[in-house]
Amino acid sequence: MEKRFSGVVMRATGSWYDVMHGGETVRCRIRGRLRLRGTRSTNPVVVGDEVVCEADEGGDYVICDICPRRNYVIRRASNLSKESHIIAANIDQALLMVTLRAPETATEFVDRFLVTCEAYKVPVTIVLSKIDLQDPGAVADFRAVYEGAGYRVLEVSAPEGIGIEAVNELLADRRTLLSGNSGVGKSTLIRAIDPSLDIRTGEISESHHKGRHTTTFSTMYPLAGGGEVIDTPGIKGFGLIDIDDAELWHYFPEMMRVAPDCRFYNCTHTHEPGCAVAEAVKAGEIAWARYESYLKILDEDDKYRK
Ligand SMILES: Nc1nc2c(ncn2[C@@H]2O[C@H](COP(=O)(O)OP(=O)(O)OP(=O)(O)O)[C@@H](O)[C@H]2O)c(=O)[nH]1
Ligand SMILES: [Mg+2]
Ligand SMILES: [Zn+2]
Known part of the structure; x- marks a missing residue:
């Protein structure tokens, strides 16, 4: 294996990482303070990351850089x-x-x-x-x-x-x-x-x-x-992050489809007159369960964000 190579993280345990390079898997650690651009996540290196690795003096491999994530x-x-x-x-x-x-x-x-x-x-x-x-x-x-x-x-x-x-x-x-x-x-x-x-x-x-x-x-x-x-390991909770109340409905495709017909361009689809989303819910075109989720997420996440 070269002294320096790039590869894809195939497994992340938190203490070591398997990086695939040229059909071979190399076990790596991460450098003490691998700075991450613009994220506050608990796990700095994740599966799917493209990383650059280097052999240290002892011959062990460390991940020293992460390429920008596509998503x-x-x-x-x-x-x-x-x-x-x-x-x-x-x-x-x-x-x-x-x-x-x-x-x-x-x-x-x-x-x-x-x-x-x-x-x-x-x-x-x-x-x-x-x-x-x-x-x-x-x-x-x-x-x-x-x-x-x-x-x-x-x-x-x-x-x-x-x-x-x-x-x-x-x-x-x-x-x-x-x-x-x-x-x-x-x-x-x-x-x-x-x-x-x-x-x-x-x-x-x-x-x-x-x-x-x-x-x-x-x-x-x-x-x-x-x-x-x-x-992936099973997850229990799924808290949203970096999604504003005002844009939440953009991520409900069925609401996106009808919202252009709301009377107000900045309709929150909660209480406004002439709300096409509320109409669609009433008509059964949008499932009540989904609309309820929308309201719940607005309500709950509000409390925690403040
Ligand atoms: N009846 C039935 N049992 C299933 C099916 N798929 C999985 N199981 C059983 O469900 C249990 C859990 O399956 P896993 O594949 O370990 O579940 P997992 O989602 O990987 O769970 P975590 O690794 O804990 O996140 C096992 O006992 C499986 O045999 C299925 O289609 N039908
Ligand atoms: Mg499993
Ligand atoms: Zn509306």
Whole structure:
């Protein structure tokens, strides 16, 4: 290996990083005070980052520079938290994995994730997982809400092999972030797509129906069919960051479509007369659940920002 090389971060643990360079993976550390441009995140180097590495005197490799990110997905651990966490950088798309039961993914979590992808211009597809365990009525309701908003919803079941081919097609030749709550089946899906990958999957706890955080580090896996997928540890909270109240509705595609018809150009779609968004909600053209999420995010994030 050369003394100085550039590569892509394939795995980030917080204490060491696997950097891929010319088909080889090199374990690196980061230089004590790697300054980051304009971010306040708790993790300075993330999976997907393009980095420059150098051998130090002892022959160990350290990451000494990070190239500017094309994009990234960022969250706060909770609404109350001031610390932000970048989930991955330089991605072509995100898959948000959701289960309606075992475990139940909160609607607000879904909507916050989607808002963040819209704000950071990352195309996102929803993967409804463990379809073998879901109530068909609940699945139909979910699809109506999110397809109505303009999202693609794929149904998968790893044990029954449902939807695996469709996911495979979606992943081909792209770099994909796979995210969602713990225990929804992210690692299981990746293993179903490429059984040769050595990936740990977990059991859902019987008492809580929650995942157990089986995946502890984000890891990017090259896929046999081309492209790469990033398996991430399950996340619980998804606090928004750097999104103003006034622009929040820009990240609800279904609101964006009708808002030009609001009477006031600066309508907040909360109380104004002649609001086309409120009309669309009343007419059932915008799902009440999504509008409610919008109001909730405005309301809650307000409290914490002040
Ligand atoms: N019935 C059913 N069980 C599934 C499916 N996919 C995953 N599971 C099970 O759900 C449990 C959790 O799966 P994982 O793949 O470890 O979940 P994860 O999303 O990677 O969880 P974290 O790594 O903790 O974030 C395991 O017991 C899997 O066997 C599915 O489609 N149907
Ligand atoms: Mg996992
Ligand atoms: Zn309006």
